[in-house]
Amino acid sequence: MHKRTLIQAAACAALLAAGGAAFAQQAPFKIGLILPMTGQQATTGRQIEAAARLWIAQNGDTVAGRKVELVLKDDASVPDQTRRLAQELVVNDKVDVLAGMGITPSAMAVAPIATQSRTPLVVMAAATSSITEASPWIVRTSFTLPQVSVALADWAPKNNIKSVVTLVSDYGPGIDAERFFSERFLFNGGKVADKLRVPLRSPDFAPFLQKVRDLKPDALFVFVPSGAGAAVMKQFGERGMDKAGIRLIATGDVTDDDQLADMGDVALGVVTSHHYSAAHPSAANKKFVEAFQKANKNLRPNFMAVGGYDGMRVIYESLKKTGGKGGGQALLDGMKGQIFESPRGPVFIDAQTRDIVQNVYLRKVERKDGQLYNVEFDVLKDVKDPGKTK
Numbered sequence: 001m002h003k004r005t006l007i008q009a010a011a012c013a014a015l016l017a018a019g020g021a022a023f024a025q026q027a028p029f030k031i032g033l034i035l036p037m038t039g040q041q042a043t044t045g046r047q048i049e050a051a052a053r054l055w056i057a058q059n060g061d062t063v064a065g066r067k068v069e070l071v072l073k074d075d076a077s078v079p080d081q082t083r084r085l086a087q088e089l090v091v092n093d094k095v096d097v098l099a100g101m102g103i104t105p106s107a108m109a110v111a112p113i114a115t116q117s118r119t120p121l122v123v124m125a126a127a128t129s130s131i132t133e134a135s136p137w138i139v140r141t142s143f144t145l146p147q148v149s150v151a152l153a154d155w156a157p158k159n160n161i162k163s164v165v166t167l168v169s170d171y172g173p174g175i176d177a178e179r180f181f182s183e184r185f186l187f188n189g190g191k192v193a194d195k196l197r198v199p200l201r202s203p204d205f206a207p208f209l210q211k212v213r214d215l216k217p218d219a220l221f222v223f224v225p226s227g228a229g230a231a232v233m234k235q236f237g238e239r240g241m242d243k244a245g246i247r248l249i250a251t252g253d254v255t256d257d258d259q260l261a262d263m264g265d266v267a268l269g270v271v272t273s274h275h276y277s278a279a280h281p282s283a284a285n286k287k288f289v290e291a292f293q294k295a296n297k298n299l300r301p302n303f304m305a306v307g308g309y310d311g312m313r314v315i316y317e318s319l320k321k322t323g324g325k326g327g328g329q330a331l332l333d334g335m336k337g338q339i340f341e342s343p344r345g346p347v348f349i350d351a352q353t354r355d356i357v358q359n360v361y362l363r364k365v366e367r368k369d370g371q372l373y374n375v376e377f378d379v380l381k382d383v384k385d386p387g388k389t390k
């Protein structure tokens with residue numbers, strides 16, 4: 001009697017295990033993608049969604065036999081919404097990975113949820129240095145502002161720019177850009193005449209630009225998030241800043257490929273530093289840009305699109321390594337240390353910091369085939385985020 005019970009129990013356990021495995025094979029692997037599809041950061045959402053869908057179209061929706069499902073949610077870049085959506089995705093949809101994060105406050109709002117639920121979070125857009133330190137479950141495929149700002153602070157003093165005013169959006173990435181650009185520029189013997197901060201929401205640049213005109217530095221250094229660059233450029237031109245002999249230098253967020261074609265002549269000659277240009281001259285990038293434009297009514301991909309595209313690759317490659325099983329810790333471990341050729345150039349996900357190591361390019365806005373592009377003229381290779389405290 002006792003023996004039979006044991007055998008029955010064993011058979012039952014085996015059945016359950018087999019059933020469990022079959023279930024794991026059948027249940028789709030879910031990617032909870034939270035993006036600003038509406039509101040001030042909507043271009044970021046549009047670019048990343050298009051890139052994620054392009055990745056799936058090119059690489060299929062099955063990885064190691066497991067069906068992949070994208071669950072897209074719009075947080076309108078309101079961090080309370082991001083947090084609520086992430087909670088729902090984890091608890092109700094049981095997503096295997098969280099991804100997206102259009103702005104820093106969204107990434108920060110979701111970090112504790114990633115930690116508590118042991119869900120990997122792939123940050124595809126937000127770029128404040130400290131984000132990867134907010135949770136050990138975060139992996140980043142975008143960039144950091146310290147990473148891209150320092151190269152410009154080395155370039156400027158060698159190119160007749162001895163004094164600057166900095167103008168940044170008043171939140172995480174802007175404060176990072178201001179600090180890392182200024183410190184390096186001062187170290188190189190430059191002078192920072194003033195540091196101006198504009199609100200993230202509905203900024204009016206006019207009074208700040210007036211102040212810059214009065215101070216008359218050799219150059220104005222700007223960081224504003226993707227989508228806000230065209231307004232800065234327009235007002236810079238309207239106030240005759242360039243005619244007053246003040247040069248504009250910026251992180252590549254300002255001469256964003258999503259908006260650059262419509263910025264007009266005022267953008268010509270603007271020097272920026274960044275990790276991605278749609279004009280990056282590699283075969284991999286040409287292929288990416290062509291496919292992206294073909295699938296999206298000729299929309300030009302920007303650096304956000306590349307962060308999304310590479311984020312999908314990192315997820316797919318890791319899922320492959322686990323033989324389609326995924327699993328919080330195994331999935332996270334599979335993301336660390338990946339090395340591959342991105343449309344931006346060679347990249348590496350540092351296993352220690354979970355942040356991206358990549359080339360930073362100096363670029364100048366030029367007209368190419370009748371359209372404005374950020375044309376790369378110099379490169380710093382394999383740049384790690386200099387903002388890490390550890």
Ligand code: DHB
Nearest residue numbers: 103104126127225226253
């Ligand atoms: C962030 C957002 C952006 O649109 C950008 O270009 C850089 C940084 C951010 O909020 O982290």
